[in-house]
Amino acid sequence: METMSNLQLELLQLYGNGVSEESLQEIKTILAKCFADKAADAMNKVWDEKNLTEQMMTDWTNEHNRTGI
Helix, strand or coil, rough: CCCCCCCHHHHHHHHHCCHHHHHHHHHHHHHHHHHHHHHHHHHHHHHHHHHHHHHHHHHHHCCCCCCCC
C-alpha cells in the first residue's frame, strides 16, 4: 500500500469532516493554479537560462523531426 503524501495528510486533517461541493471546486482551482504557476516559473527560468526567444519557439514548432520506423 502506498503511503500518503504530506499534502494528502494535511488535507485530510484540514477537511476531515467534509466540505461542500462548491468549496471542493474552489480548492481544486486553487491547487491547480498553484501547480500551474510553479510550472510557469520553471519554464521561465529555463527560458532565461537558455536565452530562448519567441522566434526560436516558432522555428521549433515548424521543424519536422519525425524519424522513420
